[in-house]
Amino acid sequence: MDRSDELSENSGRPFNSAASFHVTDPPNPNWQLRQGLPDHVEPGKSWRAEEEKGWKTWNLSDISPREVYPLLTSCIVPRPIALVSSTSSHGISNLAPYFSMVAHNPPLLSISFSHSPRTGKSKDTKENILATKQFTVSIMSEPFIEAANITSVDAPADVDEWDISGLTRSTSIDVRPPWVKESAIGFECELFYSYEICPPNSDEVTNTLVLGLIKRAHIRESVLTASGTVDPAKLRAVSRLGGDMYARIGEGFELSRPPWKVIRDQVISGAE
Numbered sequence: 001m002d003r004s005d006e007l008s009e010n011s012g013r014p015f016n017s018a019a020s021f022h023v024t025d026p027p028n029p030n031w032q033l034r035q036g037l038p039d040h041v042e043p044g045k046s047w048r049a050e051e052e053k054g055w056k057t058w059n060l061s062d063i064s065p066r067e068v069y070p071l072l073t074s075c076i077v078p079r080p081i082a083l084v085s086s087t088s089s090h091g092i093s094n095l096a097p098y099f100s101m102v103a104h105n106p107p108l109l110s111i112s113f114s115h116s117p118r119t120g121k122s123k124d125t126k127e128n129i130l131a132t133k134q135f136t137v138s139i140m141s142e143p144f145i146e147a148a149n150i151t152s153v154d155a156p157a158d159v160d161e162w163d164i165s166g167l168t169r170s171t172s173i174d175v176r177p178p179w180v181k182e183s184a185i186g187f188e189c190e191l192f193y194s195y196e197i198c199p200p201n202s203d204e205v206t207n208t209l210v211l212g213l214i215k216r217a218h219i220r221e222s223v224l225t226a227s228g229t230v231d232p233a234k235l236r237a238v239s240r241l242g243g244d245m246y247a248r249i250g251e252g253f254e255l256s257r258p259p260w261k262v263i264r265d266q267v268i269s270g271a272e
Contacts, residue, residue: 021233022250082098086136087128109137109214113208120133122208131193137179139237144182173216174188174215181200184222184235186218189209197209222234237249
């Protein structure tokens, strides 16, 4: 089966353009202390039954990086995805998809860059950030996902991804690179720390980790709640899964963090 056949089989129904996010109860609203997996009702019943199929185990040191990549990117999901805008020391713009959050104090996000084992070439975004110590991050949402995705093209450094995507530059206040006007959320960032990663017992740099300090956040009024946080139903953010697959956020549910003073007596009496 070639790739086109696979894509055809996985294409499914036409995209539903209506906002789909809504809040539900958690899967097991009557869960009790020490209950573990509630396997007397669905979805726990089927989940428990599937244990009988067993596990397959990989020793990652025994397989090649080419095999590790699709395995881990399909396991560690969903992953946040955003557009990173940077400018080279010569003034050449670059736009590409990366990103994850690290901390809120100080407000940090992370970007990791893999080095091509075939060409040894570093990512333009990485080189720009290390050279100028400035970049922006713009959250990707459903309405412009195709334009955002095209920025992942392996184009030469002198090709402007802004141009081929058709996305609009919005002038930053504290940094030189612009952020994406179509995005409901844009972060202006400065380089906080970078670290070159080598495999064990090797001096070959295969990845670079960049931490960015968020200096300023731009958020559309239309996606904010009355309390000043972002409404996920209005943001319509997308995430990355394995392979070429993206995901939209369909449902959410709240589970509060239980205070120790509330469950303390229950925990102690149950342990006696």
